[in-house]
Amino acid sequence: MKQCTCGSTKFTAHQICRHDIMVDGDNNFLMDVGIYDSETPYEPYHCARCNKEYKDLADLPEVDDTAAVPQESIGSASDVEAEQRDPGRGK
Numbered sequence: 001m002k003q004c005t006c007g008s009t010k011f012t013a014h015q016i017c018r019h020d021i022m023v024d025g026d027n028n029f030l031m032d033v034g035i036y037d038s039e040t041p042y043e044p045y046h047c048a049r050c051n052k053e054y055k056d057l058a059d060l061p062e063v064d065d066t067a068a069v070p071q072e073s074i075g076s077a078s079d080v081e082a083e084q085r086d087p088g089r090g091k
C-alpha cells in the first residue's frame with residue numbers, strides 16, 4: 001500500500017460510477033439505490049490528512065499494509081485476522 005509523506009494511507013480521488021436508481025412513472029429520478037458499476041479511481045489524488053496532491057500513487061513510498069490496514073476497511077475478513085494487531089506499533 002502507498003502512503004503520503006505525512007504517513008496517511010487515505011486519499012480522495014475521482015471515480016466514474018453507474019448507479020441503480022428508482023424512477024417514477026414519468027421516468028423522473030426519485031432516489032439512488034446503489035452503485036452497480038465502478039471504474040478505477042483516478043487523479044488528482046489528495047491526501048486525506050495533509051491535502052497534498054498527487055497525480056499518481058505509484059510514485060509514493062510503499063508501506064507494510066499488513067500492519068497499517070484500518071479496521072473499517074477489512075470488511076469481510078475473518079475476525080481472527082482483524083484482531084491480529086501488531087503490538088509493536090504503539091509509541
Ligand SMILES: [Zn+2]
Nearest residue numbers: 004006047050
Ligand atoms: Zn499527507
